[in-house]
Amino acid sequence: MTTLLHIDASARPGGSDTTPHGSHTRRLTARFVRQWTALHPETKVIYRDVGQEPPPPVTGQWIHAAFTSEQVREPWMHEELRISDTLIDELLQADLIVAGVPMYNFGPPAQFKAYIDNIVRVGRTFGFDRNRDGEPYWPLLANAGKRLVILSSRGDYGYQPGGRMADRNHVEASVRTAFAYIGVTDVHGTSIEYDEFADRRLADSIRQAETTVDGLVSLLESGFPLPASQAD
Template sequence: MTTLLHIDASARPGLSGTIAHGSHSRRLSHRFVSTWKTERPHDEVIYRDIGAKPPGVVTGEWIEAGYTPAELRAPWMHGVLAESDALIAEIRQADLLVIGVPMYNFGMPAQLKSWIDNVVRVGATFNFDRSLDNPYVPLLAERTRRTVLLTSCGSNGYGPGGFQAHLDLLTPGIASPLALLGLAEIHSVAVEHAEDHGDLLDQSMATALVRVDALVRALQTSASA
């Protein structure tokens, strides 16, 4: 059985094509998960809507608790790290992360940045060893965990080779910290032209949905191999 961790980061509620001002990234992520479940109904899905309920931001107390060895932490420190512990536990349980996220000002929403800051934690998801050429040691690389990144952006040309590729701070901003933890395999599908509306958006969405369905089939084949 495969466990999916489904994360939505858009501040917009609902799905585009269903309600006015619905989220395009949510539409892609829900399409992926519903298509997956159609073929594999017994697989588990853990759902976290961080767009509606963002994780807490990292504070000075969080940093103090996180850098204190677990056996030396005061009771209040465990409370401060409780949400981080829960988010990390979900990743540990998952085989496949499905993240629906829009591009805000060329990067990720603050909600997703808070999630990343909570799960990238020294001693919990990675270690730092200065004696190594690469001092960053991933702690979630004990088995393969794949990530599907389903994004939306207002314009176009942000993909590799695109005329605005240099402005894409979203994809590397997510892929780099996940790789630090040991989640290096990233698959992505984007819908573009969200601000253009009309035919350009409709065509981009139709293409993205076809790519989502194909990606589901490919990953399910891989999971069954």
């Protein structure tokens, strides 16, 4: 059975196809999950809305707890890492991660950055040994077969490679880097642009992004066999 981790990071509630002033990224992630589960109804879906319920930011106490060996952690340390442990446990279960990450001021929302800071954790998703030959850090989720889909949106346009604003796009690159650091390197995605223009260009961008989402479902689901009842 496939496990899909569905993450929304937009501060806007509801999708732009169902809610006035709703989120384009919520629209795209919902479309992906809806189509995926239609093909794979046995899929276990874990939903995490960091846009509406953001994880707490990393603190000095969090760092102290994370870098203390689990065997000697004090009770307060376990409590400090409780939410981080929950988020990591969800990630470890997932075969497929579908993340809606809008662009806020050229980067991911603070809510999603807090999520990243909670899941990129020594001893759980990456290893560290200062006495290790060569690189002292290594990913703990490498070769786990996990796939990541990043679905984004922007108010302006031209953030794709080679576009007029490409050098100001710090969304996909930062998310890819963080997930690659822990071993998730099979990454796909698309985005909606022109939101602030609210004209035909936005409508065209939405249609193009939805078409790409449909294609990604077809591409990625081929790696997850259908259940016997549907394969016959």
